[in-house]
Amino acid sequence: MSLSIELVACLPNKKTFDGVDAGGLNSGLDYIFDGFYLGQPYCLKSQGNFIVNHDDLRAVVGALRGRGKKAYLTTPAIPKGKDLAMVRKAIAAAVDAGIDGVEAHDVGVFRILRNEFPQAAAHVGNFANVYNEKTAALYKGLGAARISPSNELTGEELAIVAGVEGVEFARAVHGPLPLGMAYACLLRRTGDSETVDPCRQQCAIEHFMELDGWRMRSVGTSVLMGEDYCLVEHLAGLLGAGVSTMRLETYFDSPERIIALGKIYRQALDDALAGRGAGAEHVEAVRALTTAGLCNGWHFGQSGREYVGAGESNV
Amino acid sequence: MLMSPAGSLEGAKLAFDAGADVVYAGVKNLSMRPKRVEFDQNLGELIDYAHGRGSQVYATTNVCPKPSDIPLFEKRMAEVSALGADAVIVSDPWVMEHVRDNYPNLPVHASIMTSVVNAESARFYKERGASMVVVSRSLGDLDEIRRIKDEVNVDIEVFVHGGICYMFDGDCYMSSYWRQKRDFDPDLGVFRLFGQNNTKGECQLICKRECSLTADGEELAKGRLMRRPDDVGLDRLPAYIDMGVRVLKIEGRAMSLNYIAEATKLYRQAIDLYYADPDRWQVRDEWRPAVDQLIEERLDYERTWHIG
Numbered sequence: 001m002s003l004s005i006e007l008v009a010c011l012p013n014k015k016t017f018d019g020v021d022a023g024g025l026n027s028g029l030d031y032i033f034d035g036f037y038l039g040q041p042y043c044l045k046s047q048g049n050f051i052v053n054h055d056d057l058r059a060v061v062g063a064l065r066g067r068g069k070k071a072y073l074t075t076p077a078i079p080k081g082k083d084l085a086m087v088r089k090a091i092a093a094a095v096d097a098g099i100d101g102v103e104a105h106d107v108g109v110f111r112i113l114r115n116e117f118p119q120a121a122a123h124v125g126n127f128a129n130v131y132n133e134k135t136a137a138l139y140k141g142l143g144a145a146r147i148s149p150s151n152e153l154t155g156e157e158l159a160i161v162a163g164v165e166g167v168e169f170a171r172a173v174h175g176p177l178p179l180g181m182a183y184a185c186l187l188r189r190t191g192d193s194e195t196v197d198p199c200r201q202q203c204a205i206e207h208f209m210e211l212d213g214w215r216m217r218s219v220g221t222s223v224l225m226g227e228d229y230c231l232v233e234h235l236a237g238l239l240g241a242g243v244s245t246m247r248l249e250t251y252f253d254s255p256e257r258i259i260a261l262g263k264i265y266r267q268a269l270d271d272a273l274a275g276r277g278a279g280a281e282h283v284e285a286v287r288a289l290t291t292a293g294l295c296n297g298w299h300f301g302q303s304g305r306e307y308v309g310a311g312e313s314n315v
Numbered sequence: 316m317l318m319s320p321a322g323s324l325e326g327a328k329l330a331f332d333a334g335a336d337v338v339y340a341g342v343k344n345l346s347m348r349p350k351r352v353e354f355d356q357n358l359g360e361l362i363d364y365a366h367g368r369g370s371q372v373y374a375t376t377n378v379c380p381k382p383s384d385i386p387l388f389e390k391r392m393a394e395v396s397a398l399g400a401d402a403v404i405v406s407d408p409w410v411m412e413h414v415r416d417n418y419p420n421l422p423v424h425a426s427i428m429t430s431v432v433n434a435e436s437a438r439f440y441k442e443r444g445a446s447m448v449v450v451s452r453s454l455g456d457l458d459e460i461r462r463i464k465d466e467v468n469v470d471i472e473v474f475v476h477g478g479i480c481y482m483f484d485g486d487c488y489m490s491s492y493w494r495q496k497r498d499f500d501p502d503l504g505v506f507r508l509f510g511q512n513n514t515k516g517e518c519q520l521i522c523k524r525e526c527s528l529t530a531d532g533e534e535l536a537k538g539r540l541m542r543r544p545d546d547v548g549l550d551r552l553p554a555y556i557d558m559g560v561r562v563l564k565i566e567g568r569a570m571s572l573n574y575i576a577e578a579t580k581l582y583r584q585a586i587d588l589y590y591a592d593p594d595r596w597q598v599r600d601e602w603r604p605a606v607d608q609l610i611e612e613r614l615d616y617e618r619t620w621h622i623g
Binding site for chain 1 (some may be wrong): 329380382383384385393406407408411412413429430431432434435437440442451453454456462463470478481482483485486487488489491492493494497498501507511512513514521522525526527528529530533535540541543582592595603
């Protein structure tokens with residue numbers, strides 16, 4: 001199967017889309033990205049979330065498609081039963097607007113997609129925990145068009161999983177990536193009690209949880225890596241492994257930063273596709289955009305907090 | 316049915332004596348708890364013992380297999396089926412279908428690791444062959460559990476007591492983010508990654524540790540911010556029983572023999588009293604010391620990790 005290679009970013013709401021659009025219409029959005037995942041999967045309460053703002057969703061899907069860009073909807077990572085009506089409405093709005101695919105992290109949402117919206121391309125998200133090629137083949141058989149295997153897989157393991165033919169594979173290439181889904185919002189809890197305060201959008205501010213010399217980020221309902229995940233030096237290896245969608249997880253980034261990251265990864269991907277190898281300038285450019293430091297997760301089998309450069313890569 | 320954890324043959328016998336109808340036992344290298352509390356050659360002995368007294372054993376194989384784990388899973392499932400386990404608890408949908416297709420007499424239960432919080436997810440796993448679904452420990456909505464049971468027509472298992480994670484089970488990658496290394500596994504005879512929770516059950520109890528929460532360099536809170544109080548579900552027993560929940564489960568395969576026996580005894584008594592006189596049943600003050608002791612034992616367990 002001949003696959004188109006995509007560089008995509010994640011936009012949680014219309015405000016971020018508008019910023020990306022205004023900030024880089026010609027040199028930015030139109031050139032840099034092939035598509036966008038719309039919506040924020042960690043919390044329905046996050047401000048302006050496309051999953052609960054369907055007029056915004058329709059407008060942005062229409063705008064992206066009008067510009068020849070792919071538009072995908074991502075859905076909540078762990079939606080409770082009471083949330084499914086909202087998820088259904090979001091999918092219906094997206095499909096009505098011509099969405100190119102809908103990502104399900106939850107197997108229940110995946111089932112809804114296949115049974116109630118068969119016209120929508122179904123993507124399996126990383127929270128679905130696809131860890132092996134048998135499970136990837138199972139989802140392909142159930143109609144999945146694209147799979148994001150678990151971020152916890154090493155590059156070597158990913159290559160085995162992505163060897164399943166007839167379905168596309170995506171990999172996050174920039175983070176911070178999620179380290180789990182919390183039962184409740186940490187930023188709304190009072191002390192160590194189970195009491196939950198009203199949402200004051202504290203996740204819009206960067207919070208760190210520091211533990212004995214290392215740290216993670218808290219965005220309330222999810223915990224993210226403390227460092228920025230970065231595979232900018234390793235895109236050629238991902239292409240060789242069968243990954244066709246390179247994803248920037250930019251749910252909490254400003255439009256300006258999304259554009260800046262996108263430019264670096266666009267150049268790096270073009271270099272990888274042209275066989276020019278990984279230039280050290282790309283990782284240095286990414287490093288200049290962060291104060292949190294870099295890691296590349298589990299890609300090389302190390303602890304997730306470490307960074308392995310191209311010279312040390314075995315993928 | 317009341318289900319208790321079995322971290323050893325001795326623990327299983329104590330649990331049965333204390334009133335467990337069924338125990339769950341980890342299969343070597345394939346369950347979400349340390350190897351020292353998993354069963355290997357002695358799984359058959361446990362199953363024979365349980366069946367001899369009219370009780371049951373569910374074999375727990377609920378880690379997510381990586382590509383290199385597939386042959387081991389296939390081998391172990393054949394063994395578990397041949398030994399006559401009463402069910403196998405799994406999380407990966409391929410494993411579910413593999414058991415359904417190859418061992419049709421071995422019931423498949425969808426593990427807590429599947430994080431089922433809605434009826435559609437339960438349907439998905441039922442379609443993969445699951446006859447019972449363990450609903451998420453973080454699904455506190457009893458109406459939703461009732462809806463899952465009624466709408467999906469699948470047996471339901473719930474946790475009623477024990478430690479509880481900050482993250483939804485099956486969606487926690489903090490342990491391997493903190494620490495992971497490649498080393499030789501003498502049991503498997505291969506080099507593998509150590510420290511992965513989802514795929515090897517090697518939880519490092521990150522959410523029980525002390526941490527500080529900061530923003531803009533300012534410390535906003537400090538303490539065991541992610542730690543949740545132990546789940547004590549005595550007050551929920553009537554609702555679970557009335558809605559027809561099939562299995563009431565006590566967590567704690569890695570806990571002491573005393574913990575398993577005392578927790579089982581407590582919940583056996585509470586359940587039996589409810590069946591005897593549901594109208595007058597209430598959580599009794601006399602149960603409080605036992606509950607407090609169980610909570611203290613879990614804190615002791617966390618202290619052995621030098622985090623309490």
